[in-house]
Amino acid sequence: MKEFVRIFKSPQGDIYHITLSEEISILSAETLQTIKGTDLIGIDLRRLAGNHSAGHDVLHAIEDTIANYFLQRENIIICYYCDFINPIPRTMKNAMPPQEYRSLLFEKMFQRYTQLHKIKNIHLSVVEINGMNESYYFHVIYHERQKQIASIIANDLREGYGK
Secondary structure, X not given: OOOEEEEEEOOOOOEEEEEEEOOOOOOOHHHXXXXXXXXXXXXXXXXXXXXXXXXXXXXXXXXHHHHHHHHOOOOEEEEEEEOOOOOOOOOOOOOOOHHHHHHHHHHHHHHHHHXXXXXXXXXXXXXXXXXXXXXXXXXXXEEHHHHHHHHHHHHHHHHHHOO
């Protein structure tokens, strides 16, 4: 599969880059063999320029990009790891870690999109792993018929990252 890349600019001039790719290294070789035949796709979302808060137009572009890609493919599961490396420009006064913020935002975006478009039989599982100094958040988006495979992926993430 060829990578899917979309670059877009916000009204404030920030530049965003989304890559959807089979290049995903968060699962064990055993799990990858077990789920062989399923297209497992990772999301890489980056801000290339700017430091403004992501407005509704940016969030909408991200939602549409991921949803359109997912809905056009029958045998796909998407995994998204909420990173903690890249800072988030925000106005919140609390000290919520970036990965938790990204996880909550991604989950709300998914819920909003599926409700707005009346999409059924598509699910999102959030896998939270409590590390030594921080929590890790993974999101698995799958079709209803892939529930068992999504469960295998979630268990692998817990075993691999929960040590």
